[in-house]
Amino acid sequence: MVKKIVLSLVCTGALFAGNTEVEQLKQQMAQLQKQLEQMQQHIAALEAQTPKETAVAEESLESMEKTSTASVTTLLPDIALILNGGYTSRNVGNDTYAAAAIPGFVEAGNMEIPFNAKDGFNFNYAEVAMSSTVDPYLDASAIFHIRGDGGIEIEEAYFVTRALDYGLRFKAGKFKSAFGRVNEKHHHAWNFEDQELINNALFGPDGLGGAGAQLQWVAPTSLYLMAGFELFNGNPYQGFSAKESASTAVGYLKTSTDVADATLLAGLSYAQGKSEVQNLDGLGDPIPNSFTNYGQTRVYGADLTLEYPFENYGQLIWQNEWMQRDKDVETLTQRQSGYYSELLYKIDENWAMGLRYDDIYQNRTGDSLTSIDHLHRTSVKLEYKPFEFSRFRLQYNQDHSKYIDDQAKTIHEVMLNYTLELGAHGAHAF
Known part of the structure; x- marks a missing residue:
């Protein structure tokens, strides 16, 4: 149990x-x-x-x-590289051409020939350009010119404001003056392969400019109107004294307007500074870096350009510029005047041609104001641009502006040049 x-x-x-x-x-x-x-x-x-x-x-x-x-x-910064060179043929040898003179402007053997100096192949330069926005108020640019022989120089280096009121803009550093129509442009932006004759005779291949400051004002009007004022250190080789800082003053007034389908651009320019004349030794030869001041040097300029567009990227451009320099020498005033006229026809986006005539028609120099007038030159060109940043240019000059061994010499010149632009390159002056 x-x-x-x-x-x-x-x-x-x-x-x-x-x-x-x-x-x-x-x-x-x-x-x-x-x-x-x-x-x-x-x-x-x-x-x-x-x-x-x-x-x-x-x-x-x-x-x-x-x-x-x-x-x-x-x-x-944006960086660009520009290359220029080509082939040149003349009816005079290299030494003879280098010893040529432009009476009243350049003594025999002192002429600067930065481009196409040799009879044969030339590598003219490589140009390195850099630009950037520094801050909300300033932009800066620098252009380094590397010559074919390897020499390097600072062609321009400056800053410019980007936020001033009342249409004002300020620039300072080393730069080319906006005097006239072409002075501000660099070689690769020229309409022809060489510089206009009166510009070269008065200002040399580098043009008017240098270390200085610039103030520009754009009027608040429907018609484009710009006034500018600049101060530079003087350059004795352009007739201005270099013994005092900020000794050369430049002023200009520029405008543009549309006339029917065409665009008209015009300008008036003026530069003034103390005169400086190179001293001579007992044999009458210039003494290097030896100058004497006499009164004032005054340069007047006027330019007029007409641009007319066609279909298929075609365009006709008629560009003209006149300059006159009055330079006080002891009790006398030298007067030198000249002009150029260019007719450019852009056939389409690839092909263009042009005709230019230069003339220094008044050239009163010397103690008795003797005159060697009508130093002139005729140029024609044919241009091909495969793309926007490459250009090939064929140009012929018949040059009556040079004297060799104190005798007038007609120089026949043929140039075939290339220009290539690589990288981010800023817009050219309009």
Whole structure:
């Protein structure tokens, strides 16, 4: 009997224990089910939010990349490389041409010939130009001229304001003057392969300019009207004294307007500084870097350009400029005047041709104001531009402006030149 009771108790305990474990398992399964449902709800919520968060993250990353790129870009200036060279043929030898003179302007043997100096192949220069925005108020540029013989010079290096009120702009450093129509332009932007005769005779191949400051004002009118004033250190080889700083003053007034389909550009320019004349030795030869001051040097200029567009990128340009220099020498005033007239026909976006006539028609110099007038030159050109940044130019000159061994000499000259522009190059003056 006792055995039956004990056995019954054991079975009852076993059954009770089995029921307890089952209940525990059921509770655990219920908890797992609840956790699974919560996890599924959380996953669904995450899936709904992920595209938005991804887009925000991508936008944030893109913004960071742009900011980083912009920061790096602002530290790097735009850089351009310009190459120019070609082949030249003349009816005089290299030494004879180098010894030529322009009476009243350049003594025999003192003429600068920076481009196409030799009869044969010439590599004229490589020009490196750099420009950048410094800050919200200033831009800066520098142009380094590397001659074919390896010599390097700073052609221009200046800063210019970009946020002045009332149409004002200020520039300072070393730069070319905006006197006239072509003085400010660099060689690769010239209409012909050589400089206009009166510009070269008065200002030399580098043009009027140097270390100085400039202030320009654009009038708030529908008609474009710009006035400018500049101060430079004097250059005795241009007739201005170099003994006092800021001794050469330049002023100009420029305008442009549309006339029917054409554009008319005009300007008046003036430069003044103390005169400086090179001293001579007992044999009548110039003494290097020896000058004497006499009164004032005054240079007047006027220019007129008419541009008429055609279809298919064609264009006709008629450009004219006149200059006169009055230079006080002891009790006399020398007067030298000249002009050029260019007719340029751009056939299409690839081909162009041009005709130019230069004449120094008044050249009164010397103690008795003797005159060697009508130093003149005729030039024609044919130009091919495969693309915007490459150019090949064929030009012929019949030059009656040079004297060799004190005798007038007609020089026939043929030039075939190339110009290549690489990199980010700023726009040329209009």
